[in-house]
Amino acid sequence: MKLYDYASLSFASLKERKGRTIGAILGVMIAVIALSLALGIGQAFQNIFEERLERTFLANSILVTGGKGFTDADLAYFGNIYGVRDVFGVAVRNVRIAQQKGEVTATLIAIDPRWIPQFIGVNSLQDFIEEGTSDIKGLGVIVGNDLWKDPDTGTKIRDVGEIVTVSVAGRRAREITFYIVGLGASTGGFRGMGANPDNSIFMDPDAFFTYITKRRVYNLAVVVVNNTEDVKYIIDEIRAVAPQGSRIFSPAAMIQQVSIFVTSLQTILALISSVGIGVTALWVFDSMTISVVQRTKEIGILKAIGYRSRDILLLFLLEAIFISLIGSIAGLTVSMIVSNFVGIPIFGSMVLKADLTPTIIFLAVILPILTNVFAAFFPSRRAANLNPVEALRYE
Amino acid sequence: MSDKEFILIENVWKIYKMDTIVQEALKGVSFTVKKGEFVSIMGPSGSGKSTLLNIIGGLDKPSKGYVEVAGLRITEVSNDAELSRYRNEMIGFVFQLFYLIPRYTALQNVELPLIPRGVPLSKRREMALKALKIVGLEVKANSKPNQMSGGEQQRVAIARAIVGNPKVILADEPTGNLDSKSSEVIMEVFKKLNKELGVTIIMVTHNLELRLSDGKVIKIYNKEEYEELLETFIKR
Numbered sequence: 291m292k293l294y295d296y297a298s299l300s301f302a303s304l305k306e307r308k309g310r311t312i313g314a315i316l317g318v319m320i321a322v323i324a325l326s327l328a329l330g331i332g333q334a335f336q337n338i339f340e341e342r343l344e345r346t347f348l349a350n351s352i353l354v355t356g357g358k359g360f361t362d363a364d365l366a367y368f369g370n371i372y373g374v375r376d377v378f379g380v381a382v383r384n385v386r387i388a389q390q391k392g393e394v395t396a397t398l399i400a401i402d403p404r405w406i407p408q409f410i411g412v413n414s415l416q417d418f419i420e421e422g423t424s425d426i427k428g429l430g431v432i433v434g435n436d437l438w439k440d441p442d443t444g445t446k447i448r449d450v451g452e453i454v455t456v457s458v459a460g461r462r463a464r465e466i467t468f469y470i471v472g473l474g475a476s477t478g479g480f481r482g483m484g485a486n487p488d489n490s491i492f493m494d495p496d497a498f499f500t501y502i503t504k505r506r507v508y509n510l511a512v513v514v515v516n517n518t519e520d521v522k523y524i525i526d527e528i529r530a531v532a533p534q535g536s537r538i539f540s541p542a543a544m545i546q547q548v549s550i551f552v553t554s555l556q557t558i559l560a561l562i563s564s565v566g567i568g569v570t571a572l573w574v575f576d577s578m579t580i581s582v583v584q585r586t587k588e589i590g591i592l593k594a595i596g597y598r599s600r601d602i603l604l605l606f607l608l609e610a611i612f613i614s615l616i617g618s619i620a621g622l623t624v625s626m627i628v629s630n631f632v633g634i635p636i637f638g639s640m641v642l643k644a645d646l647t648p649t650i651i652f653l654a655v656i657l658p659i660l661t662n663v664f665a666a667f668f669p670s671r672r673a674a675n676l677n678p679v680e681a682l683r684y685e
Numbered sequence: 686m687s688d689k690e691f692i693l694i695e696n697v698w699k700i701y702k703m704d705t706i707v708q709e710a711l712k713g714v715s716f717t718v719k720k721g722e723f724v725s726i727m728g729p730s731g732s733g734k735s736t737l738l739n740i741i742g743g744l745d746k747p748s749k750g751y752v753e754v755a756g757l758r759i760t761e762v763s764n765d766a767e768l769s770r771y772r773n774e775m776i777g778f779v780f781q782l783f784y785l786i787p788r789y790t791a792l793q794n795v796e797l798p799l800i801p802r803g804v805p806l807s808k809r810r811e812m813a814l815k816a817l818k819i820v821g822l823e824v825k826a827n828s829k830p831n832q833m834s835g836g837e838q839q840r841v842a843i844a845r846a847i848v849g850n851p852k853v854i855l856a857d858e859p860t861g862n863l864d865s866k867s868s869e870v871i872m873e874v875f876k877k878l879n880k881e882l883g884v885t886i887i888m889v890t891h892n893l894e895l896r897l898s899d900g901k902v903i904k905i906y907n908k909e910e911y912e913e914l915l916e917t918f919i920k921r
Contacts (some may be wrong), residue, residue, distance in 0.1 A: 295800045356914045591784045595743060595798040595845065596773020599765050678744045684785065 294544050296601070298576045300608035305586075307671065310577050311613065317573050318617025318658050319624070321566030324589040326625040326654040328563040331634070332556030335547060338636070338647060339552055350542065351408070352513040352525060356534035359507035360567030363472035368513050369528040373520040376407040379508030381498055382485065385456040386435065390447055397490040398456065399509075400498030404652075418487070422450035422472035429501070432472035432492040439473075443581035449473070456491065458502060464502055468493065518542045519609075521567060565656055571665035574610055582606070589643055591683030610666030622646075622654055690753075691885060692741065692853065693716035697750030699736050703863030710736045711747070720852075723879045723886045736887040738855045742776045743768045755852050773801055777884075779856040784839040785830040791817060791841045792826040798849045816844035820874050836867030843874055847884065854878065856888040864905065 304311045354360065354368070355357070360379055360676075368378040375488075377415040386393050403424040407414055415424045419432065426432055431454070438448035448454060448470060455467045468491065477487045499506045515524055521542050528538055589602055626646060633641035699711040706712050710733035724799075739745035740752055745757050747871050752760045755775060762768050776832040785794045795813035804812065817823045830838050839859060846854050856875065860868035868870075878884045 292803060299800070302788060312687065396691070414773075433791045587784065588786055592797070593769070594742070594772060594780075594784075596769050596801050596849075598769040599799065600803060680737050682744075 296608055297612075298436070298602050300605050300612060303581075303605070304609055304612055307581065310580075314570070314573055314577055314613045315617040315620070317570040318614055318662070319621040321563070321570045322621025322654050322658055323625050323628070324558065324563035324566045324620050325657065326622060326646060326650055327644050329556065329558035329650045329653065330625065330629055330646045331642065332552070333647055333650060334642050334645040336549070336552045336556065337635075338642060339535070339548060348430045349516055350518055352515065352528060353517065353541065354511040354528060354532055354536050355509065355539065356537040357533045359505075359509055360511040360533065360536075361507060363506070364518075364531075365511055367531040368511060368528055371513075371524055371531075373516055373524050374513055375516045376405075376513075376514040377514050378402055378408075380405075380409065380510040380512065381503070381508045382510070383433050383458065383498075383502055385454050385458050385491070385557045387454065387491075389437075393457075394489075394515060396434070396456065397503065398458075398498070399485060399490050399492050399503070400495040401492060402495060404491060405433075405512070409512070411515040412477070418475055418477070419472045420475040422470065424493045426471060426474055426492060428494065428497055429466075429468045430471035431468040431495070433470055433571050434474045434476050434486070434492075435488040436469070436486075437491065439476075439488065450574050454491070456679040472479060472648065535674070541563035562629060564657070567661050570658065574613065574662045575665040576667065578606060578610065578666045579672075580608075582669045582673040585673075586676065586681050586684040589676050590678050590684065593676070593678035594682065599674040602676075603670050606673050607663055607666055610662045610670075611659060614662040615655075618655040622651060640662075690717045691720035691722075691755060692887070693751070693753040694737070694741070695751040697737065697740060697752060698745045699733060699740065699745070700748040710752075711740075711751070717770050718885060718887060721879070721885055723875070723882045724888070726887060726889045727817075727891070735857050738889055739886065742778060742855045743771050743855070769801070773798055774849060775850070775852045777854045778845045779839070779842050779853035779854060779859045781858040781861040783830070783842045783862075785838055785841055785845075787830050790827050790829055791822060791833070791844075794830070794841055795844045795848050798845060802849065812848055813844070816848040817841070817881075819847065819878070820844045833846070834867070835863050838868055839863060840874060841872050843871070843878075847878060847882075852885060854884050854886045856886065858889050858891060861891065 292677065293546060301440065315451055362379070365379050370375060378401070378640045383400075385396055387396045387397045403415065404427055406412075406418060406424065410418060413420050418424075420435075422432070433448060433454060437454075438446060440447050449475060450470050450628045453467050453469050455465055457463070457465050474490075474492070476488060491643050495508075513524065513528060515521060523542050525538050525540055529536075592602060593599075629644035633643045636642045694717070697711055698716045700710070700822075701708045702760060710731075714733075714737060724898050726737065728734050736745060740747050741759075743762070747760060750760065751758070754771075757771060757775070758769060759768070762771065769811070785791075793881050795807045795816050799809045799812060799875070813821055814826060817826055820838060820843050822840050822844065825833055825837060825841070832839070833841065839862075843854075843859075844858075859875070860871050862873060867893060875886055875888065879886050895915070
């Protein structure tokens with residue numbers, strides 16, 4: 291008996307019971323939509339979250355803050371630890387800046403320009419500098435996107451070569467005037483260590499320690515490691531040499547924790563949505579059980595004319611496979627359409643769309659088939675093992 | 686195996702046990718059937734005629750006894766695949782209630798026994814049409830059972846039984862559900878199959894008139910019951 295013949299007999303039987311077949315297919319379809327979208331949204335969430343975290347928190351870095359800050363000597367200590375690739379310090383100060391719509395708070399960031407890409411999570415300086423240069427010696431500064439371009443209209447409100455005056459608060463409150471050497475591209479907001487590059491002014495550390503504060507102390511030390519697997523060991527070494535009161539923060543470990551959390555969330559979503567698959571499997575079990583009872587005489591006839599128990603088993607199992615396959619394909623089609631056109635807004639400007647990876651598509655097809663075949667197996671086996679004489683006598 | 690003992694039934698018993706109730710459906714039945722013979726088995730209801738047919742056809746097992754068909758000791762076969770092949774290739778069943786599958790056309794119903802053999806679709810169609818032609822129903826090939834009379838349905842069932850060229854046809858009261866005219870047509874079909882194709886036929890029937898006028902071998906396995914029936918029939 292060829293597979294085509296099995297398939298055609300099973301299909302004819304499904305066609306005869308149109309109502310119940312369509313019901314079962316719809317059930318599988320809904321379950322597949324729920325499962326694939328839950329997994330797809332979880333996947334998309336994980337992708338965005340990980341990418342966002344890696345860019346925001348410098349995944350291959352260890353951040354040291356707190357205490358009384360870090361001197362160049364402290365940075366040198368950190369730099370001598372085995373496995374450390376680079377170390378740089380960042381000093382930060384909040385300032386007020388006059389804009390067209392009034393005064394706003396901006397962040398003055400003192401950082402060596404070669405570390406800007408690492409700090410804000412871009413590949414190179416060229417990716418960040420939209421106009422001008424990155425040469426921020428003396429009072430030359432790079433201004434963030436929101437400070438030179440009106441966020442509402444997109445019109446340029448400052449340009450390269452112009453001056454910008456900021457108010458520094460504190461004991462020695464005063465106004466300082468910088469000149470703009472570069473205009474920063476939009477980075478999408480929140481990035482390195484909570485600083486928003488779009489709302490920041492990047493300046494030379496030497497100038498910062500001359501005009502803003504006299505104490506050459508960095509608020510933040512960023513230790514870049516060669517290998518993220520060494521992070522734990524390097525943290526222990528930093529703890530040994532860091533000034534008292536320092537807090538050590540490992541983005542890599544945090545990203546790992548967040549990843550575990552997102553994966554767990556994805557698993558929970560998948561489990562909740564797989565309830566649908568369980569309900570469909572129960573439906574298939576029920577439908578098959580009724581079908582076996584209704585077709586008892588037919589099973590007897592088939593056995594009398596020479597069909598083996600194995601043939602009967604396969605005929606019934608194929609019905610479950612057909613239902614699952616049609617339902618899965620239809621469900622996946624709907625999920626694909628939904629994932630392309632419907633998005634969930636997150637992180638303000640971003641839209642989360644279900645990411646139907648090949649693994650998710652495979653799972654969304656194979657899971658309903660396996661569970662439904664499992665559910666159909668018991669009534670099918672009962673059909674296959676029916677005594678032909680009793681089956682023929684069944685009324 | 687000789688042609689004289691094409692079918693050998695030896696001391697076959699069938700005992701049904703249900704809790705404390707024991708019912709003997711067959712009590713040591715023995716007989717032989719020659720190749721190409723047309724045999725009628727007669728007896729009252731509940732005398733085990735259908736049970737005997739089911740045992741010969743490999744659908745049921747005797748509680749005791751020995752059955753051999755065309756050299757195959759079927760009482761010793763317990764493997765499902767082997768028994769199924771025996772039913773498919775050696776036996777053709779015809780039942781009183783036709784037992785056609787309603788969703789299939791006459792042609793598709795007749796094709797059914799050829800599917801487990803792996804016969805390709807085009808060949809199946811050809812063989813099924815030939816079988817329908819033998820029973821004179823090729824014009825109804827595309828009709829479904831509910832579009833046919835009882836007699837026509839039974840002829841389709843006979844076509845299904847003969848489509849695979851079986852060695853034996855087992856007919857369980859094939860005219861029991863038909864009017865006299867249709868019964869005659871069916872009997873003519875059986876006679877034709879027996880005479881022209883040489884198929885061995887074992888038929889269970891209540892219809893004494895049909896059997897006696899036929900003048901073929903009649904096997905009696907419940908003598909007392911049969912004589913009583915015969916007496917009633919002759920007096921009528």
